[in-house]
Amino acid sequence: MTSENGALLELKNLKKHFPVGGNFLTGGHQYLKAVDGINLTIEEGTTYGLVGESGCGKSTTAKMILQLEDPTDGEIIFQGRNALDKKSGAQKEYKSKVQAVFQDPWASLNPRMRVENIIAEPLEVNTNLTKGERKTKVGEIIEQVGLHSYQAGLYPHEFSGGQRQRIGVARALALSPKLIVLDEPVSALDVSIRAQIMNLLMDLQKEYGLTYLLIAHHLATVRYMCDKMGVMYLGKMVETADTDDLFDNPTHPYTQALIGAALPYHPDSNKEENILQGEVPSPINPPSCCSYERLCPDPENSGQTIGYKEVGPNHSVAIAADCYDDHGCHYFPRVRQ
Amino acid sequence: MATETSSEQTNKDNNDNEYVLEVNDLQTYFVSKWGTVKAVDGISFKLKKGETLGIVGESGSGKSVTVTSLMRLVPSPPGHIVGGEVLLEGQDLLKLSDKEMEKVRGDKLAMILQDPMTALNPVFDIEDQVGEALGIHEGLKGNTLKDTVIEMLKKVRIPAADTRMKDYPHQLSGGMRQRVVGAIGISCNPVVLIADEPTTSLDATIQAQYLNLLNELQEETGVGIIFITHDFGVVAKMCDRVAVMYAGKIVEQADVREIFNNPQHPYTQALIASVPKMEENVDRLYAIPGNPPILSKPTLCQTCDAPAPVLVEHKKDHWVAKCAEDSSCPGWFPRDLD
Numbered sequence: 001m002t003s004e005n006g007a008l009l010e011l012k013n014l015k016k017h018f019p020v021g022g023n024f025l026t027g028g029h030q031y032l033k034a035v036d037g038i039n040l041t042i043e044e045g046t047t048y049g050l051v052g053e054s055g056c057g058k059s060t061t062a063k064m065i066l067q068l069e070d071p072t073d074g075e076i077i078f079q080g081r082n083a084l085d086k087k088s089g090a091q092k093e094y095k096s097k098v099q100a101v102f103q104d105p106w107a108s109l110n111p112r113m114r115v116e117n118i119i120a121e122p123l124e125v126n127t128n129l130t131k132g133e134r135k136t137k138v139g140e141i142i143e144q145v146g147l148h149s150y151q152a153g154l155y156p157h158e159f160s161g162g163q164r165q166r167i168g169v170a171r172a173l174a175l176s177p178k179l180i181v182l183d184e185p186v187s188a189l190d191v192s193i194r195a196q197i198m199n200l201l202m203d204l205q206k207e208y209g210l211t212y213l214l215i216a217h218h219l220a221t222v223r224y225m226c227d228k229m230g231v232m233y234l235g236k237m238v239e240t241a242d243t244d245d246l247f248d249n250p251t252h253p254y255t256q257a258l259i260g261a262a263l264p265y266h267p268d269s270n271k272e273e274n275i276l277q278g279e280v281p282s283p284i285n286p287p288s289c290c291s292y293e294r295l296c297p298d299p300e301n302s303g304q305t306i307g308y309k310e311v312g313p314n315h316s317v318a319i320a321a322d323c324y325d326d327h328g329c330h331y332f333p334r335v336r337q
Numbered sequence: 338m339a340t341e342t343s344s345e346q347t348n349k350d351n352n353d354n355e356y357v358l359e360v361n362d363l364q365t366y367f368v369s370k371w372g373t374v375k376a377v378d379g380i381s382f383k384l385k386k387g388e389t390l391g392i393v394g395e396s397g398s399g400k401s402v403t404v405t406s407l408m409r410l411v412p413s414p415p416g417h418i419v420g421g422e423v424l425l426e427g428q429d430l431l432k433l434s435d436k437e438m439e440k441v442r443g444d445k446l447a448m449i450l451q452d453p454m455t456a457l458n459p460v461f462d463i464e465d466q467v468g469e470a471l472g473i474h475e476g477l478k479g480n481t482l483k484d485t486v487i488e489m490l491k492k493v494r495i496p497a498a499d500t501r502m503k504d505y506p507h508q509l510s511g512g513m514r515q516r517v518v519g520a521i522g523i524s525c526n527p528v529v530l531i532a533d534e535p536t537t538s539l540d541a542t543i544q545a546q547y548l549n550l551l552n553e554l555q556e557e558t559g560v561g562i563i564f565i566t567h568d569f570g571v572v573a574k575m576c577d578r579v580a581v582m583y584a585g586k587i588v589e590q591a592d593v594r595e596i597f598n599n600p601q602h603p604y605t606q607a608l609i610a611s612v613p614k615m616e617e618n619v620d621r622l623y624a625i626p627g628n629p630p631i632l633s634k635p636t637l638c639q640t641c642d643a644p645a646p647v648l649v650e651h652k653k654d655h656w657v658a659k660c661a662e663d664s665s666c667p668g669w670f671p672r673d674l675d
Binding site for chain 1: 396
């Protein structure tokens with residue numbers, strides 16, 4: 001079941017502000033705006049890639065979708081229903097339909113549990129299956145992710161990194177979810193193993209019609225796996241587009257810089273170098289956007305609010321709302337060195 | 338002995354083609370009651386002045402043990418450098434006493450570590466940490482030392498170096514911290530600089546800045562760089578020559594273009610084919626089956642069961658690990674296929 005426009009998951013103006021500073025009597029006086037009003041739509045059966053550098057808010061977004069963090073503001077619409085509605089009892093169903101695969105397969109599996117128990121735990125909590133039924137189901141899932149059923153009784157330390165990540169995928173699959181949040185699923189793995197896991201995830205998607213949200217910083221991984229993608233910067237979405245379109249026609253200066261900074265795939269690759277200077281400003285009191293572009297006639301008083309401009313089908317790019325139309329100044333605060 | 342003096346002399350003549358570092362048949366084993374792990378098992382390579390050699394491999398392939406052996410920092414026990422030579426400007430580092438090695442380490446042979454958070458001491462300011470090696474190796478003191486520290490920080494493009502040097506590591510961003518580690522590395526004008534995955538903990542845009550900085554420093558100083566990485570993108574951007582390590586051995590070694598255009602060893606070929614490219618969309622990547630072998634057990638080639646490879650010169654300066662008994666085997670490539 002999806003909402004009318006085919007969307008499985010929609011985020012509407014989602015925000016997460018963490019209070020910082022202050023003390024326990026007066027509370028926080030300032031806010032770290034980890035995620036500051038992002039919108040995105042993930043269609044059923046597709047993969048959406050969220051990219052950006054550390055601190056841009058992509059993991060906080062994932063945590064809010066998994067309901068590990070409560071949003072400060074905004075809506076999460078899943079299958080046309082408000083997922084944040086705590087009263088309706090739909091919470092349990094939501095949490096079983098939205099699962100996660102984490103980055104570090106060493107830290108995300110309990111070393112004291114056997115693999116069969118790790119995979120069976122979600123079934124135990126969320127279903128009424130008997131012990132025998134659970135065991136059969138676990139056996140099936142283990143085979144689906146490319147492990148052998150005789151390995152069910154082993155502990156995580158008896159597996160290699162790639163195999164452990166397969167166990168993580170198996171656990172996410174146990175409840176037959178609709179959406180899986182993949183938080184850097186291959187970046188902790190060895191290079192020779194990454195393709196195995198990426199291919200496994202794509203095969204499972206085809207077979208079960210899964211929808212993925214892929215959080216990654218490696219652009220080539222996103223290009224390989226994703227249908228649509230969004231680039232985050234400083235808690236805001238700065239560009240969203242179909243993946244191929246975004247790589248072929250990057251419009252926002254940050255997207256261009258991110259693609260420019262990616263490493264070449266061949267020593268003779270005549271990739272245009274676009275090395276961004278400076279660093280990401282603190283998300284606590286970010287400077288106005290125009291500190292970078294210097295196109296704005298009034299940089300002190302503008303560029304705090306952003307708008308979006310459509311530059312193609314499904315392709316929108318963040319601009320400073322105050323400069324809209326007149327200058328087309330992109331929202332892009334940056335600290336110069 | 339005669340060869341050592343002659344190579345020292347040619348270096349003094351500033352012959353750019355001379356090798357500043359030669360590693361011959363280096364072997365480092367880790368011994369425990371469960372068996373011996375041959376982490377580095379007879380590897381050889383050479384490095385010219387101003388050249389960058391990339392050592393590529395995945396975790397457990399022995400690349401980090403190789404460079405800690407060069408620095409003679411292998412924890413012992415359980416690690417032992419059991420054989421081979423490491424000739425730095427003709428001088429065999431493995432024959433030096435610990436005291437003599439201390440004089441080389443951080444001076445002629447320096448290292449940049451992977452994680453700038455743990456490589457820097459949190460309780461000393463930047464000035465102390467950059468100045469430490471300069472004080473020990475160059476005997477600098479007082480204002481001369483201070484001026485040199487500022488000069489080094491400027492070299493790694495740290496803005497407002499004279500005030501930033503009073504900062505402690507936690508006051509700097511990750512990219513800035515790694516620049517400080519770089520400044521420590523180059524402070525005593527090393528002949529060879531070892532960079533052990535210096536950018537894996539950095540974000541993409543900061544990584545690009547840092548790699549360009551290393552290239553500029555190399556042009557200025559002519560330092561030879563050994564770049565440890567698992568990322569073929571870093572290799573493509575930084576390296577002149579490449580040694581691909583697998584299961585404690587170098588399985589292929591050649592010029593960087595030769596490695597990318599004409600890889601011979603099945604592992605090199607598979608690695609290059611299994612990495613997604615940002616520039617083009619492929620339908621399906623090649624996935625290498627199985628896992629790397631466990632080094633405490635015999636490593637048998639998956640095609641022909643050969644226990645160890647022989648290096649064959651495929652063409653000039655392009656070496657490939659083959660199996661001696663079976664000429665039809667594409668290359669020595671042990672793999673756990675379960």
